[in-house]
Amino acid sequence: MKPDFFPCAPPGSVGIWVAGGRKRERMAADRIRGLDGIRAIAILGVFYTHFVDGNSLLGDLAVRTFFVLSAFLITGNLVALRDAKRLSHLAALRSFYERRALRLLPTYFAMLLALVAIGLVTIRDGLFYHLAFLSNIWFAMGVDWNPWVLAHTWTLSVEWQFYxxxxxIVLSCANRWVARAAAGAIAIALAFWLGCYVTGYFTDNTVLWPPFSLDALGVGALTFFFSGMLARPTKIHLVGAILPAALWCAFQLADTDSHHQSLVVAFLLQILPLLPIAILIAVTASGTNPVVDRILGTRPLAYLGRISYGCYLYHLPILWLMMQILWRVFDYQLKGGIIQLIVVAIPTIAFSALSWEFIERPIQKWRTGSRQKAAQAKFTA
Structure with missing residues (x-):
């Protein structure tokens, strides 16, 4: 049994580095709970779209949020590695990939192998594509979302292709050239959308190709470099946050009479949220707005954001599991709605918390301890 949904992007977690501002030292040392709050709200949007209303655009908005936030944090980390003293570019590159691999791969491959073991994923279902982080290519070439329990992994593939x-680029170039490269990435995305408009070719799977995510990733990178300006509380920035959001809501109600009009609306729904998202991330990362900090930094939201990678990774396999249990044990067919949200979201969050406490967090502690021992050995040598 297959649910009706649009796969959403992953809440990959990276360390916190923010350029500029008096809060920089605090951000470099501590995890910003408000950013975890943004992740939490985004994962709730994914849950709503996948479990309640497959036509909701909240999941699509989560796609954009996760990509912008990921590029923002990754760019900051790479700039910090590039500028670190006594660290070659090769060593910085190795450090980055080591951190990303240890953070994302163990749980991903464990989930994938579990699905293979119970027969939900086979070679005919694109197993090698999923192992090689080419899921987006597999689903873009397919006529349906098969296997649907891995449909959400397309976004992980886009992230790794970005990596x-x-x-x-970041480790080899000065900041001004990195910013230009980010602007170039946005231009590439716009060019592909223009190509769709000119040729009239656009399907639901078209957006899975990497160029169509470059606008969100480019905006995230630019947000890092212009975070001080975006976080500054001015009326212009207030309009910049509210007006695109209002237009985004309005275009959801647009009545499109032709394919080209529909394509324009689809493009606007993709591009309009990016500036409000960038402003929210910049304000949250700067720590200059107590109200935003208080709301997004609440403990429940922050903890949900902390385990959001697991929530994202496991939510479709757990949906399949709960569907099987209810059907075989209670002869009940689980359908989309509030009941499905409750029945699937609660065990997903619980399992993700266990995954964080017993798999992900120990790996992070092990890596931190290994680095400290290596640094001590190097110092005493």
């Missing part, structure tokens, strides 16, 4: 290129 293959972006670190090389």
């Amino acid at each position: 293959l290129v972006w670190p090389l």
